[in-house]
Amino acid sequence: MTDLPHELRGLLAKLFAFDRLELVRVLGSEDxxxxxxxxxxxANLIESVLIPASPALYGEKSDRRTICISTQVGCAxxxxxxxxxxxxxxxxxxxxxxxxxxxxxxxEGGEKIDNIVFMGMGEPLAxxxxxxxxxxxxxxxxxxxIGARRITVSTSGLVPQIRKLADEPLQIRLAVSLHGxxxxxxxQIMPINRRYNLETLLSACDYYVAHKKQRLTFEYILIAGxxxxxxxxxxxxxxxxxxxxxxxxxxxxxxxxxxxxxxSRNRQEKFLSILxxxxxxxxxxxxxxxxxxxxxxxxxxxxxxxxxxxxxV
Ligand code: SF4
Numbered sequence: 183m184t185d186l187p188h189e190l191r192g193l194l195a196k197l198f199a200f201d202r203l204e205l206v207r208v209l210g211s212e213d214x215x216x217x218x219x220x221x222x223x224x225a226n227l228i229e230s231v232l233i234p235a236s237p238a239l240y241g242e243k244s245d246r247r248t249i250c251i252s253t254q255v256g257c258a259x260x261x262x263x264x265x266x267x268x269x270x271x272x273x274x275x276x277x278x279x280x281x282x283x284x285x286x287x288x289x290e291g292g293e294k295i296d297n298i299v300f301m302g303m304g305e306p307l308a309x310x311x312x313x314x315x316x317x318x319x320x321x322x323x324x325x326x327x328i329g330a331r332r333i334t335v336s337t338s339g340l341v342p343q344i345r346k347l348a349d350e351p352l353q354i355r356l357a358v359s360l361h362g363x364x365x366x367x368x369x370q371i372m373p374i375n376r377r378y379n380l381e382t383l384l385s386a387c388d389y390y391v392a393h394k395k396q397r398l399t400f401e402y403i404l405i406a407g408x409x410x411x412x413x414x415x416x417x418x419x420x421x422x423x424x425x426x427x428x429x430x431x432x433x434x435x436x437x438x439x440x441x442x443x444x445x446s447r448n449r450q451e452k453f454l455s456i457l458x459x460x461x462x463x464x465x466x467x468x469x470x471x472x473x474x475x476x477x478x479x480x481x482x483x484x485x486x487x488x489x490x491x492x493x494x495v
Contacts, residue, residue: 199223199276199278201222201223201278201279201282202282202286203220203221203222203228203279203282203283203286204220204221205218205219205220205286205290206219206220206221206227206485207219207481207485208290209481214234215231215232215233215234216231216232216291217229217230217231217232217481218230218231218232218283218286218287218290219481219482219485220282220283220286222255222275222279226255226272226273227255227482227485227486228252228255228275228279228283228302228303228482229252229302229303229481229482230249230250230251230252230283230286230287230302231249231250231302232247232248232249232287232291232295233247233248233249233250234247234248246296246297246332247291247293247294247295247296247297248295248297248298248299249283249284249287249295249297249298249299250299250300250301250302251280251283251284251298251299251300251301251302252275252280252283252302252303252304253274253275253280253300253302253303253304253305253306253309253312253313254271254272254273254274254275254303254304254305254308254309255271255272255273255274255275255303255304256269256270256271256272256303256304257271257303257304257305258270258271258305258308259305259308259338259372259373259374260373261338261359261361261371261372261373261374262370262371262372262440262442263361263371263403263405263434263437263440263442264437265437265438265440265482265483266303266304266482268437268439268440268483269483269486274304274308274309274312275304275309275312276312277312277313277315277316277319280312280313280316281316281319281320281325281326284298284320284326295328296328296332297328297332298320298328298332298333298334299333299334299336299357300313300333300334300335300336301334301336301357301401303482305337305338305340306335306336306337307335307337307340307343307344307347308340308343310343310346310347313335314350317330317333317335317352317354318352320333321333321352330352330353330354331353331354331355331396333352333354333355334354334355334356334357334399335347335354335355335356335357336356336357336358336359336401337356337357337358337359338359338372338374339358339359339360339368339372339374339375339378339383340374340378341378341382341383341386344356344358344383344386344387344389344390345386345389345390347390348386348389348390348392348393348394349393353394353395353396354394355396355397355398355399356387356390356394356398356399357398357399357400357401357430358383358387358398358399358400358401358427359372359401359403360400360401360402360418360421361401361402361403361405361409362375362380362408362409362414363380363409363414363415363416363417363418363420363421364380364414364417365379365380367408367409367414368380370408371405371408371409380421384421384424384425387425387427388424388425391425391426391427397426397427397428397463398425398426398427398428399427399428399429399430400418400421400422400427400428400429400430401430401432402418402429402430402431402432403432403433403434404431404432404433404434404444404445404449404450404453405434405442405443405444405445406434406442406443406444406445406446406449407445408442410445410449410450410453412452412453412456414453415452415453415456415457416456416460418457418462419456419457419460419462420460422457422462422464423460423461423462427462428462428463428464428465429457429462429463429464429465430464430465430467431450431453431454431457431464431465431466431467432467433445433450433466433467437483438483438484450466451466454466
């Protein structure tokens, strides 16, 4: 737009971006979960996952089309079981890059998304301002018009930001990735717990629940021999009971190069039954996505490695 004054062009370039996500790969799975790998304007890769119907996944029963989106390129939090942290942290996504994942998946899938979970690559609350900016646009009638109760933000346990989110007026849902019911277990697999231990995290959750009108969810990836004992189930039931939280159990998706594995189906069901016996609303996620490497960061990791191999050859 060379007819515009030079200074105005500089300002426009600073304030606006016209990048569009480039679709690199789509992996469909038998149960129709689909995973999308996108290339950003600076060549970094991110992932989004479309889960067409997810009964009782977050909130009400559903014929909803849920998208799980990324908020960062890589992740600095280094949870030991996670593919996203394996190559470290590159950068935060901007609000437009967060929203673009929804638009691009709608374009590809030909259907409107009506449920959003911030649970892909990255720690959403570590990119608080961009995530909140994206949420306001997603929620606005002039934006995507998706109700705040259909937006779930997850966190591995960033206590100050949980409190900050609680003070936001929008009724956004919160999912806390607990993955361990004691400091011992969380310290072993989630370095963030050394900064904010379990009790500090649970009191931030108390604060959140006191300020919002909907239920909090605990995400709990079941990892064989690490966090799947009866004792962990009993303590988890205690924490969930204290907060009237729902528990979403997720059998571990194996990640190439990592030592962890999922417990047997029997163990998973026993764990679930302990929670239910204590009156906790708990679900055990079905196998959706296991066959397409749906654990966050896996597709990106494989593609990055493959592209590096090609460059070396
Ligand atoms: S589980 Fe979440 S917070 Fe932990 S390393 Fe993976 S993306 Fe980061």
